[in-house]
Amino acid sequence: MSVLWEVFVRPRRGLAHAHVGSLHAADAETALRNARDVYTRRSEGVSLWVVPASMITASSPDEQDSFFEPAGDKVYRHPTFYEVPDAVDQM
Amino acid sequence: MPSTRCEDGPDAGTAGAAASDRIYLLGLADDALIASHRLSEWVARAPDLEEDIALANIALDLLGQARMLLGYAGELTDPVLTEDDLAYLRPADEFRNAVLVERPNGDFAVTIVRLLLLAAYQYELYAGLRTAADARLAAIAAKSVKEVAYHRDHARLWTLRLGSGTAESRRRMETALAAEWPWFCALLGDDRADRSCRHWVAEVLGTATLELPEDRVATPSGRDGVHTPDLDAILAEMREVTAAHPGATW
Amino acid sequence: MTTFEQVIEDLGRVEPRDAMPDDYRATLIRQIAQHAHSEIIGMQPEGAWITRAPSLRRKAILLAKVQDEAGHGLYLYAAAETLGVDRADLLDALHTGRQKYSSIFNYPSLTWADVGTIGWLVDGAAIVNQVPLCRCSYGPYARAMVRICKEESFHQRQGFESLHALSHGTPEQHAMAQDALDRWWWPALMMFGPPDSASPNSERSTAWGIKRFSNDTLRQRFVDMTVPQAAVLGLRIPDDDLAWNEERGSWDFGEVDFAELAEVVAGRGPCNAERIAHKVRADAEGAWVREAADAYAASGGAR
Secondary structure, three states: OOEEEEEEEEOOOOOOOEEEEEEEEOOHHHHHHHHHHHHOOOOOOOEEEEEEHHHOOOOOHHHHHHHHHHHHHOHHHOHHHOOOOOOOOOO | OOOOOOOOOOOOOHHHHHHHHHHHHHHHHHHHHHHHHHHHOOOOOOOOHHHHHHHHHHHHHHHHHHHHHHHHHHHOOOOOOOHHHHHHOOOHHHOOOOHHHHOOOOOHHHHHHHHHHHHHHHHHHHHHHOOOOOHHHHHHHHHHHHHHHHHHHHHHHHHHHHHHOOHHHHHHHHHHHHHHHHHHHOOOOOOHHHHHHHHHHHHHHHHOOOOOOOOOOOOOOOOOOOOOHHHHHHHHHHOHHHHHOOOOOO | OOHHHHHHHOOOOEOOOOOOOHHHHHHHHHHHHHHHHHHHHOHHHHHOOHHHOOOHHHHHHHHHHHHHHHHHHHHHHHHHHOOOOOHHHHHHHHHOOOOOOOHHHHOOOOOHHHHHHHHHHHHHHHHHHHHHHHHOOEHHHHHHHHHHHHHHHHHHHHHHHHHHHHHOOOHHHHHHHHHHHHHHHHHHHHOOOOOHHHOOOHHHHHHOOOOOOOHHHHHHHHHHHHHHHHHHHOOOOOOOOOEEEOOOOEEEOOOOOHHHHHHHHHHHOOOHHHHHHHHHHHHHHOHHHHHHHHHHHHOOOOO
C-alpha cells in the first residue's frame, strides 16, 4: 500500500524548508522524485525534503491551552518590554 | 509552402555541409518530437496521479528540445522554415527519428524500457555535443543534457522496481526488453558514446536483475527516412486539425 | 460556545486535528473529493487534443495545462486526506459512482475550438467558484485553493488567446469557435449549480464558512465578466435574452435549463459513461505497476 509523504521545499538558498503539501509513493526515492515533479514545476525550490506522514509527532489541539498559553504572559521575553533612555541611540 | 525536401541543392560545398548538419539536427529533433508524442498519450492514463505528472514533465522537456532543434534546422533550410512547417508539413520519409520512438506505447513496461534506452542514448549524444564547434547546438545540448539526465534517472527508478517487483512486472519487463532491444541496437554504432550508453544500460539491467538481451539489429533504423506505418499514424493524428485548415494560423 | 464555533465565528481556520462536527467533516470530504474528481476527469476532454494540437506552441501549453489539472487533483486529494480518508477510497467512490464530479466534463470536446473554449469559459467559471474558496474555513482546503488559483491563472488566458486566434482567423476557424461557444455556454452556466431557491446544502455550508457566495451570485458574476470578453472575441453568446440592465448594473440573461443539469448530474449526460470507463480502465491497467512498486518497497529494495 502506497505511503503518504509530507513535502518540504526550500524556496531558495538562505531560507528554511517549508511544508508545501503531500503525495503518495511506495518508497522514499520515488517520493522525492514525485515531489520534484508535483511541487517544483514552476521553479518553486532548490531543495526538497520528503518525510513519511506517519513519522511526524504532532501536538494535539486538546493540549493547546497547556502547551501554548503559558508563553502568552512572559512579556519580558520581548525587547519592547524594556524602556531605554532616549539618550541611547540604538540597542 | 515551399517543399521541405532535404536533397542538397545543385551547389555542393558549404550547402552540402549545411544539409548534413541539418539532417543530423532533424534526427535529434524528431527523436524528441515523436517520443514526446508517445509519452503525451499517457496523459490521464498513467498508473497513478504522480506518474501522470512525471510523464507529462518528460514529454514537455522533449517537446521543448524538439522545438529548439527544429527551429534551428529550419533556419538552415533554404528558404527558411519554422518549427511548425517542419513538424506539420514535412513528408514522413523526411523524418529522421529512430523507429524505436515511433512504436506504439503498449503497456507501462514498454514505455519505461523505451524511455530507458532513449534517455541513455540521448544523454551520451547531448553530453558530447556540449563541446560541439557549433555554438548554437552546443547550447541546446547543454540545456537538454540536464533534462535527459532526469529522464534516465526516472526510467532507471522504474526499471529497478518493475524488474524485481512482482512476477508479473518482471515478465512484462522481459517481454518489453526483448521487443525493443533490436530497435535500440539499430541506433548504436561502436563509438565511445555508444559503448558508454550500452554500458550504462547493462548496469541498470544488472541491478534490476534483468537479463541483457542478445544483440540483434532491427531494420529500418529510421535514420535514413524509412519508417514503419506507425509513424504515418502519428503524423496523421498530429496533423488532423492543420490538414483540415491549410494555411490557417493558430 | 465550542472552540469550533468560536473559530467559525471569528472567520478563523479549522485545522486537521481540531474537533469538528461530524457533518462539517462529511460535507468537506464530499465537496473536496468532488472537486478533486472534477480536476481528474477534467483532464480527459482536453487531454484528447494534446496529440492533435495544431502548433507545437499550443501543444506545449495544453500539455502543461492538463498536467496542472492532475496536480490540482492531487493537492485536493491530499487536502481531503487530512480529514481521515484515503485517496484510494475516494477514487473507488468515483469509479463506482458514489461520488460525483462537475457536470461540465460530461460534454464532449468535438473540435479544436473546444479546447480554447474550455479554457476560457470552464476555467473562467472555475476561477469564479474557486477564488472565494481560498478563504474557506478549512485550512488545508483553503491552502490548496490558494496554490491552485495561483497556478490556474494562465489556464483561462491561454484559452482566450487560442480562441481569439480562431475567431480572428479564417471563416472556417471563426465558425468553429462560434460553434464551440454555442455548445459550451449553457453548460458553463450550469457549473454554478442549481438556483439558490433549490440549493439544499447552501445555507449550512455558508454558516460553516465553506461557501462564501450563493450559486446565483457567482453565476451572475461570471456572466458579467464574460459578456464583454465575448465581444472582444467577436463571438455571439447564444442567449436571446441577454441584455444590459442599467438599474442592476448587470447583465440579464435567459433561463438556465436546470432539468438538463439534473439529468447530467444523475449520470445521463452525453459522456458520463465514457469518462468513468476511461478512468476505471486506466486504473485497472496500472494496478500491476502499483503492486510492483509496493512489492519492491516491501522487500527493502529502495533505501
